[in-house]
Amino acid sequence: MTVSIKAKNIVVEFPIYDSSHQSLKKNILRAATGGMISADSGGHVKIRALDNVSFEFKEGDRVGIQGHNGAGKSTLLRVLSGCYEPTEGTLLTQGRIASLLDISVGFDGEWTGYENIFLRGLLMGLTPKQIRAKMEEIADFSELGEYMNMPLRTYSSGMVMRLAFSISTNVDADILLMDEWLGVGDASFMEKAEKRLNDIVNKTPILVLASHSKDLLQKVCSKQFRLNHGKLEEVSHSQDYVTHEAS
Numbered sequence: 735m736t737v738s739i740k741a742k743n744i745v746v747e748f749p750i751y752d753s754s755h756q757s758l759k760k761n762i763l764r765a766a767t768g769g770m771i772s773a774d775s776g777g778h779v780k781i782r783a784l785d786n787v788s789f790e791f792k793e794g795d796r797v798g799i800q801g802h803n804g805a806g807k808s809t810l811l812r813v814l815s816g817c818y819e820p821t822e823g824t825l826l827t828q829g830r831i832a833s834l835l836d837i838s839v840g841f842d843g844e845w846t847g848y849e850n851i852f853l854r855g856l857l858m859g860l861t862p863k864q865i866r867a868k869m870e871e872i873a874d875f876s877e878l879g880e881y882m883n884m885p886l887r888t889y890s891s892g893m894v895m896r897l898a899f900s901i902s903t904n905v906d907a908d909i910l911l912m913d914e915w916l917g918v919g920d921a922s923f924m925e926k927a928e929k930r931l932n933d934i935v936n937k938t939p940i941l942v943l944a945s946h947s948k949d950l951l952q953k954v955c956s957k958q959f960r961l962n963h964g965k966l967e968e969v970s971h972s973q974d975y976v977t978h979e980a981s
């Protein structure tokens with residue numbers, strides 16, 4: 735199987751039900767940040783977060799996405815992860831997707847660390863047998879020891895992050911989606927987390943990483959794109975990173 739992502743004319747719009755603005759009637763408004771805000775003749779407001787986005791990513795691509803606040807980076811990654819459906823356009827992905835977005839969302843505070851590994855594993859599409867096979871390795875990596883048998887509500891936020899990171903980075907995926915480079919845990923955990931991230935980034939056929947850091951994108955990515963009010967454009971290698979303010 736060839737790993738790939740093909741997107742054609744993708745649009746994502748969010749209808750805003752609790753806002754109507756007379757001055758917006760039939761107008762499209764481009765705010766300094768964020769996607770385009772528009773209103774139909776009835777004054778119903780919507781935000782266009784992605785505006786006719788097309789691209790093709792293939793095996794070996796290390797894709798960096800830059801863009802101002804509200805440019806559509808997280809929306810794009812959520813569409814790729816299957817979390818959002820495009821309002822228009824087509825998206826074809828081939829390969830197993832792992833997303834390191836919102837990694838601590840979806841845990842249950844009443845459940846133990848082990849039970850949460852199970853829950854998260856199922857959500858990530860693993861079978862119970864596959865989860866059991868990975869259980870001890872995940873627990874060991876988190877270094878949570880006896881806490882693995884305690885309910886998650888007894889954990890500090892750093893401990894929850896350790897567990898979330900240990901689970902999310904323990905899947906073999908073909909496509910890895912990341913919203914910023916993850917920094918988790920205290921100094922000693924951070925060091926091994928960084929090493930693990932580097933390992934998966936190197937071995938995953940397609941990486942899509944959104945970041946505000948020019949240095950990080952230059953270091954990690956082979957191609958760069960910029961989102962500007964929901965529109966995607968490729969940044970050529972010779973082009974310098976241009977911030978929204980400067981563009």
Ligand SMILES: Nc1ncnc2c1ncn2[C@@H]1O[C@H](COP(=O)(O)OP(=O)(O)OP(=O)(O)O)[C@@H](O)[C@H]1O
Binds near residue numbers: 806
């Ligand atoms: N659930 C939602 N409901 C309504 N509007 C949304 C929603 N999620 C995102 N938006 C809007 O879509 C646009 C793109 O947001 P998105 O979070 O994708 O931007 P971003 O590039 O990731 O921004 P940042 O760098 O600030 O994290 C923004 O205008 C935002 O207001």
